[in-house]
Amino acid sequence: MENKFLDTLKTCQRVTGHKKQTIKEVMTIFNELGDEVPDFYGNGEVINNFEEIIATELGTDGSVFYPSGTMAQQIALRIWCDRNELLKVAYHPLSHLEIYEQDGLKVLHNIETILLGEKNRLFTIEDLKKLDQVSVVLFELPQREIGGQLPEWNDLVGMIKYCKERGFKTHLDGARLFECLPYYDKTAKEVVDLFDSAYISFYKGFGGITGAILAGSNDFLTESKIWKRRHGGDLYQLFPYIVSAQKKFELRKDRMKDYYQNAVKYAKMLNTIKGFKTIPEIPVSNMFHLYIDGEMLEITSQLVTTMEETNLGLIPSLRQNESGNFCEISIGDMFNEIGEKHIQKAIEVLKELRK
Amino acid sequence: MENKFLDTLKTCQRVTGHKKQTIKEVMTIFNELGDEVPDFYGNGEVINNFEEIIATELGTDGSVFYPSGTMAQQIALRIWCDRNELLKVAYHPLSHLEIYEQDGLKVLHNIETILLGEKNRLFTIEDLKKLDQVSVVLFELPQREIGGQLPEWNDLVGMIKYCKERGFKTHLDGARLFECLPYYDKTAKEVVDLFDSAYISFYKGFGGITGAILAGSNDFLTESKIWKRRHGGDLYQLFPYIVSAQKKFELRKDRMKDYYQNAVKYAKMLNTIKGFKTIPEIPVSNMFHLYIDGEMLEITSQLVTTMEETNLGLIPSLRQNESGNFCEISIGDMFNEIGEKHIQKAIEVLKELRK
Numbered sequence: 001m002e003n004k005f006l007d008t009l010k011t012c013q014r015v016t017g018h019k020k021q022t023i024k025e026v027m028t029i030f031n032e033l034g035d036e037v038p039d040f041y042g043n044g045e046v047i048n049n050f051e052e053i054i055a056t057e058l059g060t061d062g063s064v065f066y067p068s069g070t071m072a073q074q075i076a077l078r079i080w081c082d083r084n085e086l087l088k089v090a091y092h093p094l095s096h097l098e099i100y101e102q103d104g105l106k107v108l109h110n111i112e113t114i115l116l117g118e119k120n121r122l123f124t125i126e127d128l129k130k131l132d133q134v135s136v137v138l139f140e141l142p143q144r145e146i147g148g149q150l151p152e153w154n155d156l157v158g159m160i161k162y163c164k165e166r167g168f169k170t171h172l173d174g175a176r177l178f179e180c181l182p183y184y185d186k187t188a189k190e191v192v193d194l195f196d197s198a199y200i201s202f203y204k205g206f207g208g209i210t211g212a213i214l215a216g217s218n219d220f221l222t223e224s225k226i227w228k229r230r231h232g233g234d235l236y237q238l239f240p241y242i243v244s245a246q247k248k249f250e251l252r253k254d255r256m257k258d259y260y261q262n263a264v265k266y267a268k269m270l271n272t273i274k275g276f277k278t279i280p281e282i283p284v285s286n287m288f289h290l291y292i293d294g295e296m297l298e299i300t301s302q303l304v305t306t307m308e309e310t311n312l313g314l315i316p317s318l319r320q321n322e323s324g325n326f327c328e329i330s331i332g333d334m335f336n337e338i339g340e341k342h343i344q345k346a347i348e349v350l351k352e353l354r355k
Numbered sequence: 356m357e358n359k360f361l362d363t364l365k366t367c368q369r370v371t372g373h374k375k376q377t378i379k380e381v382m383t384i385f386n387e388l389g390d391e392v393p394d395f396y397g398n399g400e401v402i403n404n405f406e407e408i409i410a411t412e413l414g415t416d417g418s419v420f421y422p423s424g425t426m427a428q429q430i431a432l433r434i435w436c437d438r439n440e441l442l443k444v445a446y447h448p449l450s451h452l453e454i455y456e457q458d459g460l461k462v463l464h465n466i467e468t469i470l471l472g473e474k475n476r477l478f479t480i481e482d483l484k485k486l487d488q489v490s491v492v493l494f495e496l497p498q499r500e501i502g503g504q505l506p507e508w509n510d511l512v513g514m515i516k517y518c519k520e521r522g523f524k525t526h527l528d529g530a531r532l533f534e535c536l537p538y539y540d541k542t543a544k545e546v547v548d549l550f551d552s553a554y555i556s557f558y559k560g561f562g563g564i565t566g567a568i569l570a571g572s573n574d575f576l577t578e579s580k581i582w583k584r585r586h587g588g589d590l591y592q593l594f595p596y597i598v599s600a601q602k603k604f605e606l607r608k609d610r611m612k613d614y615y616q617n618a619v620k621y622a623k624m625l626n627t628i629k630g631f632k633t634i635p636e637i638p639v640s641n642m643f644h645l646y647i648d649g650e651m652l653e654i655t656s657q658l659v660t661t662m663e664e665t666n667l668g669l670i671p672s673l674r675q676n677e678s679g680n681f682c683e684i685s686i687g688d689m690f691n692e693i694g695e696k697h698i699q700k701a702i703e704v705l706k707e708l709r710k
Contacts, residue, residue, distance in 0.1 A: 022388070022389070023388040023389075023393055023594065023598075024386060024388055026385075027385040030378050030379060030381075030382040033378040034377070035377045066587070067422055067587070067588070067590055068590055070584070070586075070587035070589070074587065100584075101584060101585060101587075102581050102582075102584045102585045103585065104584065104585030104586065107585055108463045108464070108586070203591050203592075209592050209594075209595065210590050210591040210592045226457050229456060229457045229459065230463055231425075231459065231463070231587055231588075232422070232424075232426025232427070232456075232459065232588060233423070233586075233588070234423075234425075235422055235423055235565050236423075236565040237564050238565075239378065239564075240564065240595035240596075241595070243378075
């Protein structure tokens, strides 16, 4: 049934995400480039220029391009731990570092991790107050694994202030930073200003090929480059990632408000279907989680029927966790491309099937 | 003067290496690709297909594509150390891991390194016999930092046999493995068969964008993927590197004999110039080192004059080490493209200047 779902999805337009591009289409972004050596072990016009653009956007001394956020974040945390001579970090129990990285932080860097608060909610200043000494606290904005929730701005500022008082450095896991700026109604600089270091990703909301940026002070970044080489991330050439990141950043950074507003609209539509519940109920970024009551087989069959009748894929996948059947929804270009009315029709079909 | 050298070089055809390509030219290799998702966190047709091609070529169970050799080799050594419950590795004093990786192996993996033999020569079975217990010995073929020297085949086989008797695993740093096959007159499989694991690179002799392969048994590779994720090397997409690696591999793997024979010719030409000396005197791969007697400024001036008169760049750079002024020469497509006669003329000009 999962195969039937995926096979049918392949024939449909997806409401979520951006339009899929073939490799050939992706590669056309390189057509404008000149004849200069693009990059060479972290130097060269293509890489340095992009690092400068992002540093300016984030208001930091500089920034360094990394092949992955996994690498960039472990390194950021290690630097703060080394400076504080205490290999201890605090973060959310569902932080990317805790659940997706095969414990690289613990095994490669020997860093102890303290889980802040509980899995199914954001951590709060009360959770921070229970902490013994740590070197650095990692904040993930938005908190992906609970549907992209965000602390209210004042609460965030309060938590950062508290960390400063305690002498904790703060690092921003901003994999989806730009995606949450519209809700905060802040610039990237205003958010990043709160933190000692920040990471952002270019293949989430932006839709680049791969790659990440680590931003902060010059001394921090210089140190990070030593670790980048140690990790095997100081690649001979990174330009395919950088060029695509830059193009997609320029293309989509001003569309994030649109994605956010469409996520709010889409969640509202989905919540009218019986047994459908989004978390958060009203999204605060371009993403949310969707929980669906009932038996997996029956739900899948209803989704397949909806796709067959409407040619639209409302939901990109369906998984199970301890809270039930769920999926992650991220809104990109496709929502507007298909159009609200068309989407609403598919919603009605599914609604009818679940009456 | 260095700037003058580099500026003049830019206007010349280089005798060494391959023809430089613009980004646009590089990207045309993607034109033939289909519409399928190329790769996705280490899965997908593009990556799995290439890993299979290389595994077949090397005669191993399988192979895994890595963004860098730095990452692949640290991981290989760590696996052997873990299995032997001894974090100790032996390699040449000028191994890439010792001099170019900011001690990643030591700092991230806590592995102690034993330097085998002396900087300016290959290590021998006598050096191995002096070893206390280690988990793994790394062999670099050819040994880049001493001009790409190679142990004779029987000596290599003898050393491997000795390692087996002592219970040392053996890992091949085959960054330039294909480049040394013509001298050994062996297939890649015959060389790799000697070792427990092997790494090869795709941007040295092959001229790909970036990237490496780690090859070995299935259980070894499965374990290596966990470490790949820990290092932050399990990238969302690797296809730009993979596609270019595959194209260049197919293009150049049968040209290695040509490169090797031209390196022998070129070294012979250079050795006729007063104060010029190649190491090895007769190359055993497509590379060698060239030492030049005299004052750096004077040599540079002679090289610039030769370039101005002939429009050929005989030497790609000039550095100094404790043994004198030297450069690394690697032969690629350009030698044949320019042609022996034309090159010989430039040699005569330089010879005249240094009479």
